[in-house]
Amino acid sequence: MFRKFVLIMLGMTLVLAGCSNNPSANGTSGLTKIQLPMGYIPNIQFAPFYVAIQKGYFRDAGIEIDFDYKFETDGVKLVGAGELPFALVSGEQVLLARAQGLPVEYVAAWYQQYPVSVVAKSDLGILIPQDLKGRKIGLPGLFGATYVGLRALLFEAHMSESDVTLDAIGFNQVDLVAAGQQDIVVGYAENEPIQLRARGIPVTEIRVADYVELASNGILASEKVIKENPELVRAFVGAFLKGLSDTIANPEEALQMSATYIPNFADLDANVQKKVLETSIEQWKTDRLGYSDPQAWENMQNVLLDMGLITEKLDLSKAFTNEFIP
Amino acid sequence: MNLNLLRTLSKNNNRNWLGMISLLVGLLAWYFITRYSGIPNFILPSPFSVWNRLLKALGDGSLIYHTSITLSEVVLGLAVGTIFATIVGYGLAKSRSLERVLSPYLVASQAIPIVAIAPLLVIWLGDGILSKVVICALIVFFPVLVNTIVGVRAVPTALYDLMNSLHASRAQILWKVEVPASLPVFLGGLRVGATLSVIGAIVGELVDAEKGLGFLLQLGDFQFDTPMVFVAVFMLIALALMLYGIVTYLEKRFLKWQEKI
Numbered sequence: 385m386f387r388k389f390v391l392i393m394l395g396m397t398l399v400l401a402g403c404s405n406n407p408s409a410n411g412t413s414g415l416t417k418i419q420l421p422m423g424y425i426p427n428i429q430f431a432p433f434y435v436a437i438q439k440g441y442f443r444d445a446g447i448e449i450d451f452d453y454k455f456e457t458d459g460v461k462l463v464g465a466g467e468l469p470f471a472l473v474s475g476e477q478v479l480l481a482r483a484q485g486l487p488v489e490y491v492a493a494w495y496q497q498y499p500v501s502v503v504a505k506s507d508l509g510i511l512i513p514q515d516l517k518g519r520k521i522g523l524p525g526l527f528g529a530t531y532v533g534l535r536a537l538l539f540e541a542h543m544s545e546s547d548v549t550l551d552a553i554g555f556n557q558v559d560l561v562a563a564g565q566q567d568i569v570v571g572y573a574e575n576e577p578i579q580l581r582a583r584g585i586p587v588t589e590i591r592v593a594d595y596v597e598l599a600s601n602g603i604l605a606s607e608k609v610i611k612e613n614p615e616l617v618r619a620f621v622g623a624f625l626k627g628l629s630d631t632i633a634n635p636e637e638a639l640q641m642s643a644t645y646i647p648n649f650a651d652l653d654a655n656v657q658k659k660v661l662e663t664s665i666e667q668w669k670t671d672r673l674g675y676s677d678p679q680a681w682e683n684m685q686n687v688l689l690d691m692g693l694i695t696e697k698l699d700l701s702k703a704f705t706n707e708f709i710p
Numbered sequence: 711m712n713l714n715l716l717r718t719l720s721k722n723n724n725r726n727w728l729g730m731i732s733l734l735v736g737l738l739a740w741y742f743i744t745r746y747s748g749i750p751n752f753i754l755p756s757p758f759s760v761w762n763r764l765l766k767a768l769g770d771g772s773l774i775y776h777t778s779i780t781l782s783e784v785v786l787g788l789a790v791g792t793i794f795a796t797i798v799g800y801g802l803a804k805s806r807s808l809e810r811v812l813s814p815y816l817v818a819s820q821a822i823p824i825v826a827i828a829p830l831l832v833i834w835l836g837d838g839i840l841s842k843v844v845i846c847a848l849i850v851f852f853p854v855l856v857n858t859i860v861g862v863r864a865v866p867t868a869l870y871d872l873m874n875s876l877h878a879s880r881a882q883i884l885w886k887v888e889v890p891a892s893l894p895v896f897l898g899g900l901r902v903g904a905t906l907s908v909i910g911a912i913v914g915e916l917v918d919a920e921k922g923l924g925f926l927l928q929l930g931d932f933q934f935d936t937p938m939v940f941v942a943v944f945m946l947i948a949l950a951l952m953l954y955g956i957v958t959y960l961e962k963r964f965l966k967w968q969e970k971i
Contacts, residue, residue, distance in 0.1 A: 464752060527932040554837070554918040696889075
């Protein structure tokens with residue numbers, strides 16, 4: 385009986401060891417295979433990655449990408465545990481993870497603007513954060529980037545959560561506004577406002593990025609890969625930034641190249657897809673692609689402290705770096 | 711006290727000890743895995759860090775608040791689901807044609823993954839407590855329904871014959887024969903439903919979280935506070951065990967007469 389138990393445990397250990405994803409393990413083509421948690425479903429917003437693959441930038445860098453559309457927090461944990469080298473994450477995730485001792489560092493900024501927006505039906509005349517006073521605002525939940533973005537906006541406008549009524553509604557913002565159950569919701573600049581306008585519902589939008597600069601989505605790396613294989617980090621970031629640069633320069637080409645990666649792309653509203661990409665590009669543009677502004681991290685830390693999501697100041701110099709960008 | 715009773719008591723005591731030992735071994739194994747495996751705390755926290763997190767959440771009142779929210783959804787959902795399932799189940803047990811009409815819908819409703827339709831229920835019913843209670847009731851409905859049907863159909867025909875020979879009314883047959891005779895099977899279904907009802911409330915809370923243990927779970931995940939996730943999960947287990955215990959108590963209380971037979 386005991387022998388059987390030992391054998392089962394040994395078998396399980398071997399299976400688990402086989403599951404661990406080591407970036408140094410080479411694929412059949414001699415390329416380093418990298419599983420990349422994306423944090424969202426296949427979407428035109430990931431065009432820079434699709435373009436970088438299609439144009440062979442990752443291959444030239446010796447990398448083969450395997451997209452993994454899992455939850456953002458799961459990606460961060462796997463990177464923190466040293467199981468995966470990289471993940472795509474939002475800025476607040478980096479600080480929350482480091483506050484809990486996860487050995488992770490943000491190595492390249494992708495979004496220069498925090499992509500969260502407050503979207504309101506036009507007839508309400510909601511144009512500035514102060515207009516939100518006393519209003520009910522629907523948002524996916526009292527956590528996540530939408531909540532952080534809203535709180536940052538209120539913080540900048542010298543308002544607090546008690547000045548508004550928050551209503552957790554799940555990721556149903558578009559449907560609930562369309563059904564008349566919500567008038568003001570928090571979502572992403574490249575999603576909800578575009579979807580609602582496409583349904584013929586006129587809306588106004590307050591972009592968080594117009595009021596405060598916050599560390600936004602980018603590439604997270606494990607301290608392990610940074611220490612053991614910095615060349616891989618440089619190669620990965622370089623290939624991604626080439627894809628980003630090409631997407632910004634030629635959105636039409638990026639749309640075509642992304643088609644094969646997004647299920648049912650041909651059936652989606654082409655105008656909406658184009659608009660989503662255009663809006664995303666607005667948020668990616670900057671003089672130096674990949675650059676992290678220390679002030680954006682400082683601002684993010686202040687918001688998280690104000691929200692009580694972190695309790696003490698972190699060493700921000702360890703949370704992000706610009707050393708891997710060209 | 712006779713010898714047989716003493717023997718039974720000591721046997722039961724031995725079994726209780728077995729349960730305690732099993733729990734202790736589980737806790738020790740958990741501790742040693744976290745201590746020596748090198749698995750980081752945010753992947754698998756140690757029993758001590760979970761215990762400390764529990765004390766902290768109890769101290770600031772957040773755990774009591776969120777647990778009470780989930781408990782109220784569970785109790786309401788369980789009540790609504792059980793009432794509907796009992797009424798529909800009795801109707802189906804009594805009428806084969808009604809069963810033929812409704813059974814495709816009832817079986818199909820069980821094939822729908824509740825997690826997938828939960829966001830739709832939130833849109834249809836609003837994001838308040840109602841959507842959670844309905845999700846909870848939907849999960850509770852089927853096991854209670856099936857056991858009600860089985861219980862009522864299993865009532866021996868001889869009992870009906872006896873009641874008819876005594877010119878008993880419809881209500882008398884219901885209360886004096888059908889209810890007591892089907893109660894054991896019905897309570898078996900309720901026991902399953904009560905445990906499942908906790909899952910229903912959590913599924914609802916995961917869709918639009920602002921309070922409840924589902925919210926604590928998501929917040930813990932968002933903040934990489936894995937001990938908090940464990941605390942919320944253990945509270946859910948405690949709720950399910952408590953409900954299971956209440957139904958078991960009801961079984962003992964109402965089915966005492968069975969032992970005498």
